[in-house]
Amino acid sequence: MTSDPNCIFCRIVSGAAPAAIIYDDAKSMAFMDAMPQSIGHALIIPKRHAETIYDIDADEAEMLIDRVRRIAAAIRQSIKPDGLMVAQFNGAAAGQTVGHIHFHLIPRYEGVDLKRHANTLAKPEELAALRDRIRVALKN
Ligand code: 5GP
Ligand code: ZN
Secondary structure: OOOOOOOOHHHHHHHOOOOOOOEEEEOOOEEEOOOOOOOOOOOEEOOOOOHHHOOOOHHHHHHHHHHHHHHHHHHHHHOOOEEEEEEOOOOOHHHHOOOOOOEEEEEEOOOOOOOOOOOOOOOOOHHHHHHHHHHHHHHH
C-alpha cells in the first residue's frame, strides 16, 4: 500500500488534510507538528505509507535522514534554538500515535520544559509563521 485513506499523514500528502508544509519533494514531506512540544516542532515523513522503521528499506532510510539533516539545519538557521532533539517512535508502547513513520525535530530552549506529547493544538497562524521562517532558511 502506498497510501492509506484512513491515515492522517497520507491525507496531508494527498492534500485532503491541511498542514503547514515546510518541504515537499517526490518522496518526502516536512510539516509543522499540529500539537508542538516546543516552538518549531516539525515532522519529516516519507510520502509512501509505511508504518514503522521496520517497513522501510535502506534507501528510504537514507533519504529520510538526509531530509532530517536538511530541515534541522534550516530550523537552526531560522529559529536559533539552543538545541535540537530528533525522535522517532515505533509502536504504541514506544509512544507512536500516528501509524505512518515520521521523524520529530524538536527544538530545545535552555530552561524550557517540553510540552506534553500530542496534546494541545497550536494556532494555525503561528504554525504558518514558523513554516515561512524555516522555508526561507531552506532556500539559502
Ligand atoms: P507520534 O506519537 O506518532 O510519534 O507523533 C505523532 C505526532 O503527530 C504528534 O506529535 C502529533 O502532535 C502530530 N499530529 C497528530 N495529528 C496531526 C495532524 O493532523 N497534523 C499535524 N501536522 N500533526 C499531527
Ligand atoms: Zn500514511
